[in-house]
Amino acid sequence: MTSGRSLAVSRSLVWVAGVAGTVHAAFSAYWAAGGQWLLATVGTWAVDLSADAPLEAGLALAGIAVVKLLAAAIPVGAAYGRVPWPGLWRRVAWCGGSFLVVYGGVNAAVSSAVLAGLIRPDGGYDRAAMMGHAWLWDPLFFVWGAALVLSLWFSRDSSQDREHGE
Template sequence: MGVVRALFALACIAGLTHAAFSAYWAAGGTWLLATAGQTMVEQFESMTWVLWIVAGIKALAAVIPLLAPDNPLIRGVSWVGGFVLVVWGGLSTVIALAVFAGVYIPKGGIDRAGMIGHAFLWDPLFVLWGVALLGALATSRPRRLRDVNEVADA
């Protein structure tokens, strides 16, 4: 497996991991639920159907770039998605780490399990997903563009 394919696969695995937990929680599972944060748990408690939608979107966002890496629309959406994952996940990770370091203290107190999840699990996993996706996109070019360049070089 080449580097590009491995990066697309790593991005897919990270995204499917996120999707799987969203689906698991939507189905009533509770393992690691506290690491999503008490506020999140309370918001979605009576709306678990939303988690099914979230799981589906995450799964599609994880799989489609792996299956259609040369499609210009998929590549464009993937570039945007990759940046959003890195920025969102990165900022959330830094904020959670700042809470642990005592640099930032939330007004409502600290949800320790939620902070652990955001600092060390879910948000870094978003960053991994985004970095792997952006890496795959940056080190690959659509087949059409490669073919044009190869003809020009011949």
């Protein structure tokens, strides 16, 4: 691929990553505000915590939402040269994206194996949470991470990187 085409592919992928991360952040913010839709797909513990300690759960989820939103937005800003220290953010994004690929991929695979009956947890399992992790949240983490890592890969030789000392 040419440098220009690689940069275009990279920027498309960083937007995919940004959207996936923003979806995650939006649900965390929605739950922080007291929303219940799809909360059971995270786990019974989350439903119980939101009922038993709504303020604490709301504050924790608000913090998680902010972190997710920053993790979704900063790579987009870095791809366009809109944040300071783009080299630092690229290194952080390599680590975070790689973590999301492994975390999302492994959890989606294990949850799917449980739902398929290939793994049988002692004491049973929370079916709604297992479905949420197998089919929604962890695949979304995987997509977020994979798009981010691929974006970084395709932009590694761009003139933008050379200008910023990478």
